[in-house]
Amino acid sequence: MRRLFVICLILLLTAPKASGAERSGPKLILFILIDELNNEQLLLLQPKLTSDGFNRISSQGMRFMSAYSADLSGYPGTRLTSFYTGTTPSVHGIVGEQWYDKKINHYVEAAPPNYFDTDQTLHYNQAQSVSDYLKSFYGPGVRSAAISIEAPWMWHTVGYRPDYFFSFNTTYGTFEEQISATTPEQQWLQRFNENLLRSPLRQRQWGPLSDISTYTEYQYLSANQQQAFRRFLYNMHVREGEPFERLAASPYANTLVRDLAVSFIAGTDFGKNGTPDVLSMAFTAKPFSSNGSLLPAEKEDMLLRLDRDVASLITFLDNELGKDQYLVVLTAATDSAPDHSSSGRAGVTTGVVEFKKISALLNLYLMAIHGQGKWVLGMHDHMVFLNRQLIAEKGLAIDEMQQLAARFLMDVAGIDRALPTHHLVFDINTETLLSNNLYPSRSPDLLISLQSGWQSAVTEAGTRQTGRSGNTPVPLMIRGWNVQPGAWFEPIEHRHITPLLLKQMGLVHPSILKAPLVPLFKPER
Known part of the structure; x- marks a missing residue:
């Protein structure tokens, strides 16, 4: 009994130290997020x-x-x-x-x-x-x-x-x-x-930090193209748009x-x-x-x-907080x-998929088959949303409409796959690429993927679909x-x-x- 008491006393005395050890951590976690960057650019x-x-x-x-x-x-x-x-x-x-x-x-x-x-x-x-x-x-x-x-x-x-x-x-x-x-x-x-x-700020100019001939884009050009290469020098003050809009997309930002x-x-x-x-x-x-x-x-x-x-x-931060803190x-x-230049792209098609135009064409296609109406609510990123209310009013099956739209989209240049989601939502396999990207109440009617080298037009928020998505x-x-x-x-x-x-x-x-x-x-x- 006395031995048990001693053990309990030791545990009580050491508990605060153990708790303190468990809660150790850095003073600061700093995330440096660059809005658009890939490994190839870093290596270059x-x-x-x-x-x-x-x-x-x-x-x-x-x-x-x-x-x-x-x-x-x-x-x-x-x-x-x-x-x-x-x-x-x-x-x-x-x-x-x-x-x-x-x-x-x-x-x-x-x-x-x-x-x-x-x-x-x-x-x-x-x-x-x-x-x-x-x-x-x-x-x-x-x-x-x-x-x-x-x-x-x-x-x-x-x-x-x-x-x-x-x-x-x-x-x-x-x-x-x-x-x-x-x-x-x-x-x-x-x-x-x-x-x-x-x-x-608005009186600043932006020109090359180094000799322009050392830049990657310049080095990929032929001798004739190099002679005509731009020597960029931009003013931060412009008459159009917000006063500091150009500065916000410059290195000064x-x-x-x-x-x-x-x-x-x-x-x-x-x-x-x-x-x-x-x-x-x-x-x-x-x-x-x-x-x-x-x-x-x-x-x-x-x-x-x-x-x-x-x-x-x-x-x-090393000086203010400590290097390892x-x-x-x-x-x-x-x-x-994706690289849309000619360097190293022989035999690879490239282009931009215009979702707004394709959405309008898909709607015309569905109207030609099932009559007037707004059949397509929108096409954004990797998702296509159909008008389920209209489909129900017309007495049509959602899975058949998804397949009809998918067949049309598969014939559009730049689109690799168009996958109906009706059956994917009920798939019991929860560890697939598709199921990991579906949230049932927010799921689209079709998931689309683009061909290699293709991209969608970038939105103001920076959304751009490419052939590497997923x-x-x-x-x-x-x-x-x-x-x-x-x-x-x-x-x-x-x-x-x-x-x-x-x-x-x-x-x-x-x-x-x-x-x-x-x-x-x-x-x-």
């Missing part, structure tokens, strides 16, 4: 990058050489929701930029560009995000924040209870905080905006995002309050002027400059457009807190990173059972 640029930016994250951290996204949607918010929640669209429900919700019988936009009804946007997601798990475990001290220029899809990164969302106003040229009212604690933001208003993050962390206790905070930063690699080559000169220049911005940001995750929100390689690097430096060459779906990260912090994610055993973190001693 790697010799030109500094040693302190992307290359520092890669060399001092873990680089996933074969990470990929299995999301069929080309919407940035879908990929990021899968990444942040560690689940598939069949679980989190963000199946695309917009969908027709059968429960409420109208179209839903996942994240409106004007930040209208953001509460509803946050609750379209049906799965917990990284910050939600951390807040449940560590308590309300955990804070979630996002910084972007013009990226409404960043709302999908902040969880159900975000604390800060900073966005750039292209009319006034200042940053706005979309969640909380201005408080004395946010005086740093007021000072930051005052400095912005005094700076000559990335510098502003970096500067705001530095001011935010330096001017507050974010990342310094004893619990892990989460900061997501959206950088752009989509210049306002570009072409269809693998790596246009303007895009390359943006990435070279972004590399320097990232380098200075990491140096600041925070975690940085770098990835891309979407894939870049198996899209994703750049992914992780550096910092407890990370084991190295490279992982085996294929890994990018969403599995979240369960692995949470496991290292003592949290159990439902998807951890399916995550591969990757030595992302150093073994405990």
Whole structure:
């Protein structure tokens, strides 16, 4: 009995220490999200990058050489929701930029560009995000924040209870905080905006950072083409559009995002309050002027400059928080457009699939068979929605109408497959690519895929469907807190990173059972 008492006493005395060990974690989890980037572009640029930016994250951290996204949607918010929640669209429900919700019988936009009804946007997601798990475990001290220029899809990164969302106003040229009212604690933001208003942002010009002959696009040209190659020099001040619209799609936008993050962390206790905070930063690699080559000169220049911005940001965080006290995750929100230039494309057809035109043609085709009516509600991303109410009124079978529409779409140039979903929704096999991308109440009538080299016209939100959707390689690097430096060459779906990260912090994610055993973190001693 006395021995049992001694054992219980020892357990009680050591319990607080064990609890403290379980709740160890980084001061800050920083997500660097580039709106449009692929591995090929990174490899082409790697010799030109500094040693302190992307290359520092890669060399001092873990680089996933074969990470990929299995999301069929080309919407940035879908990929990021899968990444942040560690689940598939069949679980989190963000199946695309917009969908027709059968429960409420109208179209839903996942994240409106004007930040209208953001509460509803946050609750379209049906799965917990990284910050939600951390807040449940560590308590309300955990804070979630996002910084972007013009990226409404960043709302999908902040969880159900975000604390800060900073966005750039292209009319006034200042940053706005979309969640909380201005408080004395946010005086740093007021000072930051005052400095912005005094700076000559619109008087800037954008030209090449390096000799134009060293740029990838130039090197692929013939001698005659090189002589006629553009020497770009752009003014940030234009008469059309919003006053700061052009600047928002230039490398200067990335510098502003970096500067705001530095001011935010330096001017507050974010990342310094004893619990892990989460900061997501959206950088752009989509210049306002570009072409269809693998790596246009303007895009390359943006990435070279972004590399320097990232380098200075990491140096600041190393000094402010400590090199091994925070975690940085770098990835891309979407894939870049397929290469539409002639280099290396012999025998491969390319083109743009115009969904609006095809939707109208499909509607005419169905009218010719079944009479007047709006048979097609819309065609977006990888989804086609038919008018089920009209189909029912006409006494037609939905599965037959889906098959009829599919046969028509299969004959359209650029479309590889058109798959009816009537039977897929009831498929008991829940581990297929198609079932993982279907959320029953938001599922379309047809799923479409494009042929290799083809793409859809890009939307304002950055949604672009390509022939690689569903198996899209994703750049992914992780550096910092407890990370084991190295490279992982085996294929890994990018969403599995979240369960692995949470496991290292003592949290159990439902998807951890399916995550591969990757030595992302150093073994405990």
